[in-house]
Amino acid sequence: MVSKNQALLFYAHLSKDNKKQELNTHLIEVAEMSQKNASKIGMKNIGYCLGLLHDLGKYLELFQDYLSGERHDISRGDIDHSTAGAQYFNEFIKAPMQEDDNKLKNFLSELIELCCVSHHSGLIDMIDIYGKNNFNKRLSKKYYYKEVVSIEDVKKNIEKDIVDKINNVANNDLLFEIEQIKNKIDKNSENEIYRTFSYGMLARFLLSCLIDADYTNSADFERGIKVEKKDVNWNIISEKLEKEINELNDKNKSSQDIKKIRKQISDDCATAGQTYQKGCYKLEVPTGGGKTLASFRFAVEMAKKHNADRIIYCIPFTTIIEQNADTIRKIVETDKPDKGEIVLEHHSNISQTFNDTEEEFNPTELYMQSWDIPIIFTTNVQILNVLFGRKTTDTRKLHQLANSIIIFDEIQALPIKCVHLFNNAINYLVDFCNTAVVLCTATQPLLDNVDSERGCLKLSEKPDIIQNRNYVFDSLKRVEIKPEIKNIDYTSEEIASKAIEFVNDNENCLVICNTTKSAKEIFEIIKGKADYEVYHLSARMMPVHRKIVLRAIKRKLNKKEKIVVVSTQVIEAGIDIDFNCGIRALAGLDSIIQAAGRINRNGTLKNNEGNNKKGELYVYNFNENLDKLEYIWRGKETTKIILRRHPNADLLDNKIIKDYYDDFFYQKKQQKEMQYLICNGNTELDLLSENCKYNDKYNLTLNQSFKEASNNFRVIDDIASPVCIERKCVRKIIDKINSSSNFKERDKLIKGLHKYSVNIYPNQFKDSTAIKPINNDLDIYSISDCYYDKNFGITEEATLDKGGACV
Secondary structure, eight states: OOOTTSOOOOEEEEOTTOOEEEHHHHHHHHHHHHHHHHGGGTOHHHHHHHHHHTTGGGGSHHHHHHHTTOOTTOOTTOSOOSHHHHHHIIIIIITTOOOSOHHHHHHHHHHHHHHHHHTTTOOOBSBOTTSOBHHHHHHTOOBSSSSBOOHHHHHTTSOHHHHHHHHHHHTSSHHHHHHHHHHHHHHHOSSHHHHHHHHHHHHHHHHHHHHHHHHHHHHHHHHTSOOOOOOOOHHHHHHHHHHHHHHHHHHOOSOHHHHHHHHHHHHHHHHHHHHOOSSEEEEEOOTTSOHHHHHHHHHHHHHHHHTOSEEEEEESOHHHHHHHHHHHHHHHOOSGGGTTTSEEEEOSSSOOOOOTTOSOOOGGGHHHHHOOSSEEEEEHHHHHHHHHOSOHHHHTTGGGGTTEEEEETTGGGSOGGGHHHHHHHHHHHHHHSOOEEEEEESSOOOGGGSOTTTOOOOOOSSOBSSTTHHHHHHHTOOEEEEEOOOSSOBOHHHHHHHHHHHHHHHSEEEEEOSSHHHHHHHHHHHHHHOSSEEEEEOTTSOHHHHHHHHHHHHHHHHTTOOEEEEEOGGGGSSOOOOBSEEEEESOOHHHHHHHHTTBSTTSOOBOTTSOBOOEEEEEEOBOOOOTTOHHHHHHHHHHHHHHHHSTTOOTTSHHHHHHHHHHHHSSHHHHHHTTOBOGGGOBHHHHTTTOTTTTTTSSOSOOOBHHHHHHHOOSSSSOOEEEEEEOHHHHHHHHHHHHOOOHHHHHHHHHHHGGGEEEEOTTOOSOTTSEEESSSSSOOEEEEGGGEETTTEEOSSOOBOTTSOBO
C-alpha cells in the first residue's frame, strides 16, 4: 500500500523500461490534445473536459498498487478506471450546474459520461436490445475490481490542480458549446432519424477526439519522444501536380479528340476546386476519362482554398489502391524529407495487428493508426469501419474526417445494405464537420433519391463538377454495347468460340466473366484451340503475378499481335488497358459500362478508310452459377428488365443508367436492406438513431444501442484475409522479418509481402493445416506454393508429385 506518511504521487503508466508517467501530466496533456481535436467542430472545452476526466479512476490506491506491482492478483485490464470520470462529472459537476433547460444539461452529461466510460471499449449501449438502461447501470457501478469503492474514494486523491482545471472548464461555456451544436443539428434535421443519428455521431466524434489524444500521449511517453506532425503545404503540392499533368498530356498516346476531352474534365475539376464552397458533389466521368488525377486535382485545389487538413481517397478494391497511391506518391513526395510523410495507403492487405486494449503501439504504425497525415488512400471498408465499426482503433480516426476532402471513387460499388447509414454519415460530416465529399463514377447511383425519411444524400445546390456532362459523355463514346441476350444461357464452349471468332476479325478480344469458374473454363478451351497467346486474370492471382501478366498483355497489344484475355471483374477497375473488342457476361449495367471502358479506351481504333470507329462490346448471358453472388445476380436481373423495356437503347445513355438504378434501388427487398437488417427484426439504422422500440422508456436524449450496432456491423459478410504464397523470395522475406528487431525494416518487409499475397475466405481450404502464421507476433499467414497455379493463382487442391510431395 501507499504510505500515508509520504506525499502521494499518482501515476498513469509504467513503460517497458520502468519509467513512470505522472497521472496529472497525462490528464493535462490528453486534455490539451483532445481540446484541439474537438475544436474542429466548436467543442474545445468539452474536449478539454473529457481529457481531464477520462482516467480519474487511476487515482484509486488499488490501481496505484497494481501499477507499482504490489498487487500480484491483479492483471492488466482487471480494474475499471473508466467509470470514475463519468461518476465524478455526474455527481460533482452536473448536479450544481445552473441551467433552466434540464434537457440540455442532461444531453451534455450523457455525452461526457458516455465517452468517459467508453474510451477503452468503444461506445457502450445506452439502452440495450432488451430495453434495459445500460447507461444508468454503468453510472451506478460500485465495483471497479472485487472491492466496493465509491467515487468519494477517488475524489479524495485527485490533485488540486486537476480539480481546479475541471471546475474552471465546467464553468467555461460547456453548456454554450452543447447548445450551439444541438441547435445546429436540430435546425438541419428534416426528420427524427437524422436528428437522433447525428446526436449519436456527435458522441462517436467526441470519443474519437479523446481516444486519439489518449493513445497518442501514451505512445509518446512509451517512446520518450513526441512525434511532430509535418505541416502540409497545398500550394507546393498543387504546383507539383500541375507540372505532372502538363507532362502527361504531352506523353499521352490517345487520339487528339480524347486528349481534348480529358483535359476539359481535368480543367473543370481544377476550376471547381478553386471556386466551390465545401459540400457534397458529383464527378460523373466516363470510364477512361482520367478521373483519378482529375478528382485529385479538384481536392488539392479545394484543400488549398479552404486550408483543409487532409485529402482522403476511398477506393472499393484493394487491387488498385496501391497503384493509385504510388501514382500520387511519385508526384508529391519528390523531395527526400517528404518520403513517407505525405501519402499513406491503408487497407487490409498485409498490415500488423492493432491491439484494441493497448495504449502503446509500434511507432512505425503511427500514421496508419491515427490518419494524421495529409493524403490517405484507403478502401470503402476502412472508412465505413471508421464510421460504424466496433474497434477503438477505427473510432480513433473519425475526427480526422473533419475539415477534410473525401473522394469516393466508384461509388456505385457501395454495398446496398450500407446506403442509409452512408448517406446519413456523409450528411453529418458535411453539415457539421466542415467536410467536402466527392462521389466519382461513370454510373452515378441515386443516393440522393432514396427514402428521405431514412436518409438520402444531401447534394450541394449545384452538385455537378463537370459543366457539360452530356457533351463529355457523348464525346467519349468510343464503344458500342451490343446485348445478345437469348432465353438460353451460353455455355463456356460457345463463349470461347465467339472469342476466337472475334480475334480473327478484330486482332484481340477481352472476355470478362462473373465467376472464376467460368473464366477458368473459357481460358482452358481457348488455350487448347488457339495458336496465339491466351491470358487469364483474376483476384486469385498475386498482385505481382497480375502485374507481370498485364505487362505481357500490353506488349502484345502495342505490337498488334493476336491475343485473348479471359478475366474476372478484376480488370474493370483502375486498369488502363485498350482492346479492340470484348465480351461481357450479363451483369449489372454499372459493371457492363466499366467493361466498355476497356474497349477502344484511347479512341485510336480506325476503319479500313482510316477514319475513327467505335469498338464493340458484346453482352451474353453466360451459364454461370450466381447463387453465392447475390449482388451480381440482382444487377443481372435488373439489366434484363432494362433490356426488355428498352430493346434498342444505347446502354451508355444517362437516361438508361438512371432507369437502371431506379429499378435496382426501388425493389421492395432492396428498400428494406438499405437500412442494414440484422437479427430480431432490428436494423443498424434504427439502433444508431431512434432505437424506436425503447426511445420513450427513459428520460434520455441518447437512446442508441451503440455496442450492439457496432458488433453486428460488417461491410462485407464474408471477409477475406490476405495469405502470402511461399515462393522462394517470400521465404527469404519471412526469414528477414523473423530475424529483424528494427521496426522500420520490418515494416518495409511486411509491406513488401503484399505483392505476394492473395485474399482467401474462411473455410476455403479443407486442409486446415495448409495456412500457418509466419510467426506468433504478427497476424500474417502463408501457404505453400503447391496451392498456387501458374495460370489461375490460388487453388484449393495442392499440386502433388507421385510421392505425395508438393511440386
